[in-house]
Amino acid sequence: MPRQAQHDIAADRDRLRRHRVYRWATVVLALEAWFIVAPFTGRSPWPSLPSTDPLILVPVLFFVVLIVVLLGTQVVAGRSPHLTYRPEQVDVRLADVLGIDPVLEDVRRSIDLFQTHRRFAEQMGGTPRRGLLFEGLPGTGKTMTAKAMAAEAGVPFLFVSATSFQSMYYGATARKIRAYFAALRDAARREGGAIGFIEEIDAIATRRGGLLGSVATTDRGPITSAMISEGTGGVVNELLVQMQSFDQPSRGARLVNRVVAAANLLLPAENQIPQITPVRAPILLIAATNRADSLDPALLRPGRFDRRLTFATPDVHGRRELVQHFLDRRAHEPELGEPAVRDRIAAATSGWTPVMIEHLLDEALVNAVRRGDTRMSYEDVEKARLTEMVGLGQPVTYTEHEQLLIATHEAGHAVAAWLVAPGRTLEVLTIVKRGEALGLLAHSDTEEIYTHTSSELRALVQIAMGGLVAEELFFGDTTTGPASDLAAATRTAAQMVGAAGMTGSLVSFQATGRDLVEAVLADSAAREQVEELLEDARRRVVWLLSRNRHLVEALRDALLERHELVGDEITDVLVEASGTSRRVPSDGDPTTAHVA
Known part of the structure; x- marks a missing residue:
């Protein structure tokens, strides 16, 4: 960004700093002059306290304290719960925020527009952005990005959690919101600009309904009926109004305008005194949520949250x-x-x-x-x-036969994956019990991809069949172990049949609005296609494992010895047992598959 682009915020901050120095210097000089002149006039520079009867003073003080406590309770209940961070207190910059490449350019553009707000509005005739909505999963960098934006812009950062606005006193939530926006305006006028950040805004800005609308539920539990009535009738409306209040005049300007308005009532029209024109405070409000679909639509229109940035998981x-x-x-x-x-x-x-x-x-x-x-x-x-x-591993306490069976089952999965899916990486092979899993094979795409071909999905079904087939080949019987494998294979086959059009029919069962697997299995023709896919996968894996029993045995023995194999440890066993590199069948037909 050109150097000129940073002049608005930087120049305002420097001008306001000089004014503060001048004001304090005037006060200090006045006090110094008083302490110098007072002794020459025979006066004490310190004010003398009046003498008061204690019998009168004690009850007066009691009632003063009582009034202060009563008023203080109301003031505290309505004060803004935010925390203010000055730019030098924020130790993060945009260069430190990693994994947000898809939104980084828009974030930088928003900072540039904020820093050049006056030129953008006065010279170019544009309307500066008022608000940004950050949506995305927890932990994707929304809060850190907002902090970095304030540090880059060199302005105060006013952080507040939306839940801290909520109060047991009716009407206090709206007062806290007003106090927060007043603090934003004051900080912006005092520092030349300010960035506000509301965390988890969905806690106070859900869709409005009737006074007795349905109960809203947040991550922290259900919201009470009092909170709902205040939210539908006041909190959301207050938030909407305050987001339009960035150009509201200061308290001093409002007082002057009242005096001027009263004087103008006595003056003829041609001699009216001009009032102070409000100037829009340079404020950027940022809100974060992982439930943007639950927010009130009025918040998302231009003029409130002008930009909606989605923080996805990093690629x-x-x-x-x-x-x-x-x-x-x-x-x-x-x-x-x-x-x-x-x-x-x-x-x-x-x-x-x-x-x-x-x-x-x-x-x-x-x-x-x-x-x-x-x-x-x-x-x-x-x-x-x-x-x-998956969860913490537990010590292997299986019987000897069960341990042998589980090791064979998991080895069957790994050998099937090694043979049919060259595009997948074998990560972990274990017979250590974790949660409900007695053992598992963890595997993933070698490269990050966002779509899968028909052959890749068929390979996933075949990998799921590896454990079942290994049990059949080595023990002549099957156990309940493959139940989760068959469920995964059925879901993949249902996706191929009912959503991706990979088996001839182009009818999408997703259009029914029902659960995909349920809709596919309820249709007789689609169910037959799922059965055919599963049976074809099973036949092919039987053919492959029966011709590569030595690979299953090698992995089984390694698992029995070490209980867990990680990364290259898996492929090293397979390469050593086969005496060659990875085996990749040429296609899905067992009659043409071969050992490379």
């Missing part, structure tokens, strides 16, 4: 920056400094927020401490990730 490039940022600040083994390993962590955390990635690495450090080390390893990171995804 693989954003996660790679976050992994780099967090790892560089934590003790780790040299292997975690390798770009390929960091790329792998970024790829394995698809859909994770920045806070989740930071917490993952903190948990990895905890794992390092538990094993008596001061630096985390890649294995610590993978164990922490597995804990975040």
Whole structure:
């Protein structure tokens, strides 16, 4: 941004600073003059206190204290609950906020418009932005971005949580909102600009209904009927009104205008005294929510929240920056400094927020401490990730037969994935009990993709069948273990049949508004297609595993020995057992599949 673009805010702040210095200098000089002149006139520079009878003073003081307490209760109940951070107190800048690349350009543009508000309005005739709405999952950087914007603009940051506006006293919520916006206007006039931030605004700005409308529910529980009536009749309306009050004159200007208006009543029309024209305070209001669909529509129109920015979970490039940022600040083994390993962590955390990635690495450090080390390893990171995804592992206490069966089941999944899905990375293979899972295979796309082809979805169904088929081949019977695998395979097959048009029919069952799996299985023709997909997947996996029993046995034995294999440990066993690189069948037909 050109240097000229920053003159509005910076010039106003410097001008207001000089005025404050002049005012204080005048007061100090006046006091100094009084203390110098008073002794020459025979007066004491300090005021003398009148003598008062204690019998009169005590009751007077009692009633004064009582009045102060009563009035103070009302004042405290209606005071703004915000916290003010000056620019020098904020230690984060936009360069420190990672993973927000999709909205970063719009954020910078909003700062530029805020900093050049006067030129934009007076010279260009535009209307400066009043508000920004940040929506997105918790932990995606909304609050940090707002703080960074205030620091970049060099103005105070007034932070408030919407829940702190709520009060047990009827009408106090609206008074707190008025007090907050008054504090915003005062800060903007005093500092040349201000940025306000309301966290979780959905707590006070849900859709308005009737006085006896339906009960609203927040993340913190249901809202009481008194809060609803005040919200529908007052709180949301007060918020809407206050968002239009940025150009409201100051208290001093209002007092002067009242005096001028009274004087003008006595003056002829041609001699009227002009009143003080209000000047719009340079304020940018930012609100954050993860439930934007529940907000009152009047808040989202231009003139209130002019821009709606969605903070999505970071893509693989954003996660790679976050992994780099967090790892560089934590003790780790040299292997975690390798770009390929960091790329792998970024790829394995698809859909994770920045806070989740930071917490993952903190948990990895905890794992390092538990094993008596001061630096985390890649294995610590993978164990922490597995804990975040599935839960804490429990000691293996299976019977010998059950342990053998579970190891065979999980090995069947891994071998099927290795054979049919070259585009997936095998991450963790374990027979350690976590929650309800007796064992599991964690695998993900090698590269981050947002759509899947028909062949990729068929491969997912085949991977889900691997455990069932391994039990059949090695034990001649099946257990209840594959129940969750069959549920996952059925959901994938239902998506192919009823939503993606991958089996011939282009009818979408999503259009019914019902649950997709329920709608597909309720239709006889669609159910037959699902059954055919599942059976084809099962037949192909039977063909593959029966010809690669030695791979299943190798992984099974490794699991029985170590209980858990991470990353390359899985593929190393398979490569050693096969004596070659990864086996990739040429297509989905067992008659043409081969060992590479």
